[in-house]
Amino acid sequence: MHPALQPPRPIRELPDELISQIAAGEVVERPASVVRELVDNALDAGATQITVRLLAGGVRLISVEDNGVGIPAAELAIALKRHATSKIDSLHELESVGTMGFRGEALAAIHSVSELSLLSRTAQQDSAMLLDGRSGELQPVARAQGTTVEVKELFYSTPARRKFLKTDNTELAHCVESVRRHALTRPEVGFAIWHEGKLVEQWRAQQGDGALDRRLADVLGDDFVRDSVAVHYQSGHLTVVGRAGIPDAARARSDHQYAYVNGRYVRDKVMTHAARSAYEDVLHGQRQPVYALYLEIDPTRVDVNVHPTKIEVRFREGREVHQAIRHGVENALAIPRATRMGDGAAPLKGLSEGGAARNDSGLPVKDTMPAQHPSSPAWPNAHWQQAAMPLTGNRVNDLGQLWQPHARTPLMAQEDTARFAPATDTAGNLGPTPSDSLSSPSSASQGAAPSQGSGDSALPDGTWPLGKALAQLHGIYILAENTQGLVLVDMHAAHERIVYEQLKQQMDVQAMASQPLLIPATFHATAQEVATAEACAEALLELGLEMSALSAKTLAVRAVPSSLAQGDAVALARSVLAELQQHDASTVVQRARNELLATMACHGAVRANRRLTLDEMNGLLRQMEVTERSDQCNHGRPTWRQLSVRELDALFLRGR
Ligand SMILES: Nc1ncnc2c1ncn2[C@@H]1O[C@H](COP(=O)(O)OP(=O)(O)O)[C@@H](O)[C@H]1O
């Protein structure tokens, strides 16, 4: 007989232990969950040193030892009770909780599925007291101030659970990861992890300036810090700090993505999506960025009591959080690497990593690369202001008009010479320009920027971050010399990015120009497409797309972006509608716009096999130095590589 058909039993309250065991099912999934809860407690107790000892991946023993405030002897037994906590005592406090724990169920849950003992001493006690969780016996033992929680034989009473556990090594790896998540947010606390009597990890307490960076290097490796940029962003009550990996450091897996809310490690869709979208424009394919991002937010604007393990949170204003993370990371990534590193030259004041993407007022600067540049003589690019480039049209054929090096001094702007010659295949009407009318910023200017061979240069050629052009290789690469050695530039990829960024900037000022179709393109649409077209008419117009419904199932495209007038209007309309359905209109406008501009930029960029003069090559290098995101082409591939003299020496076995 089906159990549901049995005569009902009377309703009874479940015994406490069973309730805890049920709760344990949510809180304690594997040894790593116990480690997480116990380390949470140690941190809440103000510990500065936490030692985790494990046997058999934590299944046989998990012991977490801290030097925190301790638990008074009289409270040891209460600590093991369900819903017993010292951390909140009102709903009001729950709403602004600042501790890791507050539910008062971890110890009770763990206790119900293991053999647990609590050993603790407060500052007021002469000796420590040990509580045997099973017998309830208390006895004095020797110990300094702090607490040790010992958890033995996890899931001994629930063999079904135990069967789900993986090998010891896998469980150990999860335990280490669990401590790592804490270590990355509390650099001032020292951590040690032992397994089977061997020290597995040790992260020493870090104090003072750069403590977080040192901890990040200890835990995630020197590479992580070297190949990442500092994030510093503030908007209203939100602050985002941390480090975001450069696109080159992205991995196949998303295992180096750490996000924190008020010091709590979380897996949050809004944050993950925001971080990923910051890489949209620079990351190739399915690669996963690496980052450690710390969001500080007014605790009353985030609900941490959503999930028993508190790994999920709910934001009151998710959109603001999304924007803060996205802009914070985007701004940090925008600065070209060569200029950021300073190429070993005088440090670029104001462009140092901590100062990246902020202006004097400390507020984030958006998409205003030149404004971020210090006017320090150590870096002459600073004098170059992005010349206002009037958008005279935005058909692909007009792109040549945009190609004037945007890094020009006002002086240079008066001259009409500094033009980076357009490729003949996209602006055929212009034809090859005589090379003497082409100039790079460095040679076109008099005095403002050093020119090759000009005596008054404040800066020798070698100190340009991307160096001085030497030659062109196979019509594809530019070779340049800088203080570190050889720079190799993929000419088309680099120029494509420059044109793309220029187009984006122009488009920020003016709306996308649109061109009416002589004969509207009609197509059979779904009810949802029709609804979206009507609801988002305004967003579509911004993109240069005009659509109207001819019937409940037919849409007509009446105008398309001028630059894409030759394309398939229906395919364009469909893909934009599909995007609009999924996301909110503003991000689609942004993304679709960028995609359109990228297509235009690709057509507009200098083609392979076009011979460039040295001046043109230098012009391109100087543009790269002042163009946001110029380290990656529009498809996320690198645009340049550095080969240091040391690497070259190694190639030739010099000095061996
Ligand atoms: N390592 C520790 N040091 C000091 N107090 C502790 C420690 N671990 C647990 N406690 C005390 O035991 C209580 C219950 O812990 P727990 O079950 O994890 O619930 P919560 O952390 O949600 O309060 C805590 O509120 C705290 O007072």
Ligand SMILES: [Mg+2]
């Ligand atoms: Mg707790």
